Amino acid sequence: MAAAKKPVEELERVAIRFAGDSGDGMQVIGAKFTESTALFGNDLSTFPDFPAEIRAPAGSLAGVSGFQIHFASEDIRTPADQPDVLVVFNPAALRANAGDVRRGGMIVVNEDAFTSKNVERAGYETDPLPELRERFRVVEVPITRLTREALSDLKLSTREKDRSKNFFALGLMSWLYHRPIESTERWLRGRFEGDLLEANLRVLKAGMHFGETTELFPVSFTVPRAKIQPGRYRNITGNTALAWGVLAASVQMDRPVFLGAYPITPASDVLHELARFRHFGVRTFQAEDEIAAVSSAIGAAYAGHLAVTTTSGPGFILKQEALGLAVMTELPLVVINIQRAGPSTGMPTKTEQADLLATMYGRNSDSPVVVLAAATPGDCFYVVLEAFRLAVQHMTPVVVLSDGYLANSAEPWAIPDVASLPRPEVTQCTDPEGFAPYTRDPETLARPWAVPGTPGLEHRIGGIETEDRTGNVSYDPANHQKMVSLRAEKVARIAADMPPLEANGADHGELLVVGWGGTHGALTEAVNAARADGLDVSSIHIRHLNPFPANLGDLLSRFRKVLVAELNQGQLWRMLRAEYLVPAELLSKVEGQPFKVGEIRAKIDEMLSEGAG
Amino acid sequence: MAALTRKDFTSDQDVRWCPGCGDYSILANVQKVMPELDVPRENVVFVSGIGCSSRFPYYMDTYGFHTIHGRAPAFASGIKASRPELSVWVVTGDGDGLSIGGNHLLHVLRRNLDLQVLLFNNRVYGLTKGQYSPTSREGMKTKSTPQGAIDHPVDPIAFALGAGATFVARTIDVDAPHLQEMLHRAHAHPGTAFVEILQNCPVYNDHEWEEVEDRKTRVHANLAVHDGEPLVYGPKGARKGIRIADGVPSIVNLGDEDDPIAAGVAVHDEASPSPSYAFALASMQRPDFPVPTGVFRAVEKPTYESMLQAQLDHAAEERGPADLRALLESGDTWTVEG
Numbered sequence: 001m002a003a004a005k006k007p008v009e010e011l012e013r014v015a016i017r018f019a020g021d022s023g024d025g026m027q028v029i030g031a032k033f034t035e036s037t038a039l040f041g042n043d044l045s046t047f048p049d050f051p052a053e054i055r056a057p058a059g060s061l062a063g064v065s066g067f068q069i070h071f072a073s074e075d076i077r078t079p080a081d082q083p084d085v086l087v088v089f090n091p092a093a094l095r096a097n098a099g100d101v102r103r104g105g106m107i108v109v110n111e112d113a114f115t116s117k118n119v120e121r122a123g124y125e126t127d128p129l130p131e132l133r134e135r136f137r138v139v140e141v142p143i144t145r146l147t148r149e150a151l152s153d154l155k156l157s158t159r160e161k162d163r164s165k166n167f168f169a170l171g172l173m174s175w176l177y178h179r180p181i182e183s184t185e186r187w188l189r190g191r192f193e194g195d196l197l198e199a200n201l202r203v204l205k206a207g208m209h210f211g212e213t214t215e216l217f218p219v220s221f222t223v224p225r226a227k228i229q230p231g232r233y234r235n236i237t238g239n240t241a242l243a244w245g246v247l248a249a250s251v252q253m254d255r256p257v258f259l260g261a262y263p264i265t266p267a268s269d270v271l272h273e274l275a276r277f278r279h280f281g282v283r284t285f286q287a288e289d290e291i292a293a294v295s296s297a298i299g300a301a302y303a304g305h306l307a308v309t310t311t312s313g314p315g316f317i318l319k320q321e322a323l324g325l326a327v328m329t330e331l332p333l334v335v336i337n338i339q340r341a342g343p344s345t346g347m348p349t350k351t352e353q354a355d356l357l358a359t360m361y362g363r364n365s366d367s368p369v370v371v372l373a374a375a376t377p378g379d380c381f382y383v384v385l386e387a388f389r390l391a392v393q394h395m396t397p398v399v400v401l402s403d404g405y406l407a408n409s410a411e412p413w414a415i416p417d418v419a420s421l422p423r424p425e426v427t428q429c430t431d432p433e434g435f436a437p438y439t440r441d442p443e444t445l446a447r448p449w450a451v452p453g454t455p456g457l458e459h460r461i462g463g464i465e466t467e468d469r470t471g472n473v474s475y476d477p478a479n480h481q482k483m484v485s486l487r488a489e490k491v492a493r494i495a496a497d498m499p500p501l502e503a504n505g506a507d508h509g510e511l512l513v514v515g516w517g518g519t520h521g522a523l524t525e526a527v528n529a530a531r532a533d534g535l536d537v538s539s540i541h542i543r544h545l546n547p548f549p550a551n552l553g554d555l556l557s558r559f560r561k562v563l564v565a566e567l568n569q570g571q572l573w574r575m576l577r578a579e580y581l582v583p584a585e586l587l588s589k590v591e592g593q594p595f596k597v598g599e600i601r602a603k604i605d606e607m608l609s610e611g612a613g
Numbered sequence: 614m615a616a617l618t619r620k621d622f623t624s625d626q627d628v629r630w631c632p633g634c635g636d637y638s639i640l641a642n643v644q645k646v647m648p649e650l651d652v653p654r655e656n657v658v659f660v661s662g663i664g665c666s667s668r669f670p671y672y673m674d675t676y677g678f679h680t681i682h683g684r685a686p687a688f689a690s691g692i693k694a695s696r697p698e699l700s701v702w703v704v705t706g707d708g709d710g711l712s713i714g715g716n717h718l719l720h721v722l723r724r725n726l727d728l729q730v731l732l733f734n735n736r737v738y739g740l741t742k743g744q745y746s747p748t749s750r751e752g753m754k755t756k757s758t759p760q761g762a763i764d765h766p767v768d769p770i771a772f773a774l775g776a777g778a779t780f781v782a783r784t785i786d787v788d789a790p791h792l793q794e795m796l797h798r799a800h801a802h803p804g805t806a807f808v809e810i811l812q813n814c815p816v817y818n819d820h821e822w823e824e825v826e827d828r829k830t831r832v833h834a835n836l837a838v839h840d841g842e843p844l845v846y847g848p849k850g851a852r853k854g855i856r857i858a859d860g861v862p863s864i865v866n867l868g869d870e871d872d873p874i875a876a877g878v879a880v881h882d883e884a885s886p887s888p889s890y891a892f893a894l895a896s897m898q899r900p901d902f903p904v905p906t907g908v909f910r911a912v913e914k915p916t917y918e919s920m921l922q923a924q925l926d927h928a929a930e931e932r933g934p935a936d937l938r939a940l941l942e943s944g945d946t947w948t949v950e951g
Contacts, residue, residue: 039947183945225949234946244940251937258695260687278928280935283921285694288720292687295680295717299660299691302678303699307691325681415946418938452676452692452699455655460624460671462679463663472626473671 005212008178011221013072015080016173018166019097020089022065023055025166030067031410032170032184038235038412039183041225042071045521046410047079047594052265052348059113059121064096073224077376077521079409081596085176087169089113089143091122098132106137108172110165112144139216143168150206154195164203171207178222181208229414236413238377238406238518239266242336243273245384246308247280252423253388256281258300260293260309265348266407267338270310290318294335298322301331302461304428304451306388308334312404313342313355317362323397324363327487329461330438330447332391332398334384335369339403339517341592350592351404353517354568359399360546360575366484368491370398371546375520377406378413383543389424394494395446401545403567405594406518432456437471444497445490492547501549505531505538508558511607513539514584515565516572519595523565526600537604542572553580561607563587565600617648622657624674630665631739635786635812639733640672642789646796647675652700659702660689662714665740666706666733666812683714686721686730690917693726697918700800701728707748708738711767715747722776724917725804729796732769732809733786737818755817770895770909773807774888780806781891781909786813787826791837791906798908804916811904825904834899838881838907843873844894846903854878855902857893862902883911 016033018026027048037044047068056063070080082102088094090113101107109129119127132138147165148158167184174181181204188200211217236244250257259282261271275284283300287293294309301307311319316337326333339355341347359371370390374383380402387398429435429448437459438447450457459471467474468482503512504524515523520541527539540555542548556562556576562584564573573586587603589595622644630636647657657675661667663682670677680688685703693701703721710718710732721730737755738744744757748769752761773781780802784795792810799806811822824834836846836855844855845867852867857879865876874880882890891910897903 035945039945041947041949228949230949232942232946232948234941234944247935247940248937251935256695258691260691277935278925279932281925281929283694283925285691287687287690288716291684292690292717292720295684295687296691296694298680299678299688300695301691302688303658303692303696305695321681322684329678415941418941452658453656453696455653458655458675460626460673460677460679462670462677463681464679 007219009219009221011223015070015083016085017066017068017083018087019066019093021058022051022063024089026065026067029166029170034069034410035183036179037071042223043076043226043228044071045076045079048408050349059090059092059118061092061096064093073226077525081598091119095122108139110143111140112142147203150202151199156195164199167200167204168207171204172211175208175211176220232415233412234415235410236378237410238380238402239269241378241380242384243270245381249385249388250306252421253426255306258305258307259284260287260296262287262290262293264312264315266404267310267312290315294319294322298326298333301333310336312338312340320363324367325463326397327367328463330395332395334387334391334398336400338407347592352567353403356571368488370396373401373517375541377409377411392426394444403518430454436469438469495547495550498544498549500551501540503538503540510536511561512559513563516542522595522597526597530604535608556580556582619644622647622674624672626671628672631816633815638786642792646793650800657700660685661704662709664706664709666704669704683709686717689728690721690726693728694918703730705732707734707746711747719776722773722778722805725779725914727803727916729799729806733812734809735812735814735818736821737814739814739817743817768895769809774891778807779804779914780911783809783906785811834903836903836905838905840881840883843878843880845873860889860893862893862897883908
């Protein structure tokens, strides 16, 4: 750890962004810095932001990969609007990121990468550093040279040596912010051996020692442990939480899981994670395409498994016809759509919330599904558990909406007490007496789950309209009217099976900010700050998007103004206006980036000052 | 429990195919064979896509799932992979299986799940009223091809062989004994069993298979293959054999006393290590060659679900039973004191 030779300052919160080529290992050191920060006990929020190309041309703007971590001694919910420190490995990374840095913030550059050729390749006409020195504290460190020097006696190629330079930056930042490096060392030991292990360990320490001895950094900083709820914590990303939610559903409902999936960014990690859990009885099936992925899952649901398919926007659209069959045959299926910027291929690694209307209305005919959205990375776990409960108890497909931001962002997560997790009851029909496939539970309207292998329950189901009760093929006009209504009513009744929506802040007043999904952190932070400043604003975050919570209309009517903030061009906004005739305003953003707290705050201030006028 | 009969596999639904449709015969033969397979009725699942053939599950008193166009193999894969003890039958057609569903058919065959795929090939779209299909002959005039089809057709047998299918057979809708034999063989095969059934559509493509369905012409137009026997067909006095050289079949005339093998006629080998022999057979088309029927290829490979089960078992043995608490607390954690 850092020697106490230099003065130490205490800070409440810091945001650091590492940026370099997509092959420079920015995501790795971001993740390691995050782990040690979590172990140290700060609250934190991260935002990995990387290109879709695995290795874009070196030094190009298209290839810049970044990782931002915000950590604090207080409760935080976002990766911060502006980094306080930017660490860049080349001019392209500087060009892509310098504009985001807080004025007066620090920019650490690998000066070895600032050759005239690289500067030109990044699109700068002249050396950008002199101009930046006027606005920021620019610290030039010869990271490449110092890395090579530290490894001069190792029998590694220059190329191999240079690959450790990211750990120099990690070591330097670990010294500057008093982060422990033991968890990183442990990770390196498990991952490398021989000279490569030695190289990475040595460079990590060289970065720390450099910080300690050089005069470039006169002060180091501490960020005290956060005052968060007591308990046991771990770091979790949204995608890991989704996968673990699936595992938890399997354990809690005592049913094996079947995952049908086709690789797609940013959903593939859920497939990777679940594929590791064969000992939980998980059957992962990498299908030939998105359609086969959902179809195989529906087959498994029909056969009695907890069935799930994971995807992202373009893949979700391919699944829609099969999802309609699951609506028609009333089978329990969970579809997880980790939304990304579109339309079409769009920006696969960038976030957006623009599949809500497609989920609600994107299938042929009236085809209602239950729609849930996760609010935070850790919440992904609970949403999946809830999705399986609703799917099985109400015999309906459930779509879970996550997004690219939640997928890869990490936050400290209070480890749930397994004993306190719900154990939803699963009812499977086994009694042939009076059995018919489309009889219904009088309360929920759910039909029986009658799976192959059960003697006496042989029956046929399919996508053709079915006669009420018997399930036989029917083209009868009155029957179709009835079945369309029954399918709608079955989903609508789920509102009775959900907790009421609670407002953050007062339950009435001047302005209500409405959000859903991965914008929860930014919206809540903006609203809480505005409330602390004495503004009359509250917020709600809608987790159940279909059906809406029973008290939603009432809540909306208790505020003079309503603002819907979402990362699309007004999808929830349209739904709320159509459903409740509320003259809500819209704050829309579609840049492939999450909301900044400041953007929301500006809109709140604008709407409240209009009201005051 | 009393032995089951054909009636036990007949549902209470009215069969709604056109009068004279080849599907009636196929349905009757499947219902006849089912009780002979010694599978509990509740373990039988018929899965279909969309098209005339795909109405099949409604008429079987088993579990049945009439799904969406072309995707039946994917639904069936999910059923079989999750419940290996079930006897899963996919019923599809030339449009459902080889056009919209070609991709899924390819992948179920290469994965080798232990299920049966019955592809009814009538070389036309029936349910949509008579457009040409991917197996229609070139030049076929239909509503959508008034000047004649200009697609080169796909042969279902060659397709299945190309996909790496471990069991590939062809039979004829009205040939009850042969159809039943192929159903038995398909069911007995451990792996995906693909059976093309030449099926007549009396409304939109009548007489397509007449030469092989009609007893009088069949003797010239059909080559029934049997494992270990030479490829010989034709009536007494006009016997012919098939030679295969460099993967190319040719016809040799045989006298009644000639030894076919001595005359160079190929001997049928279902388990040939290479599929090229079966490909050569599949290339035989009317009018130049007789239509081969029987088992083209039958080889064994591990099934998808058996390998999946082995992974599940291995993981359970190595890592113990599911422990949610241990999972949630795995890796780096920390405690915040109150």
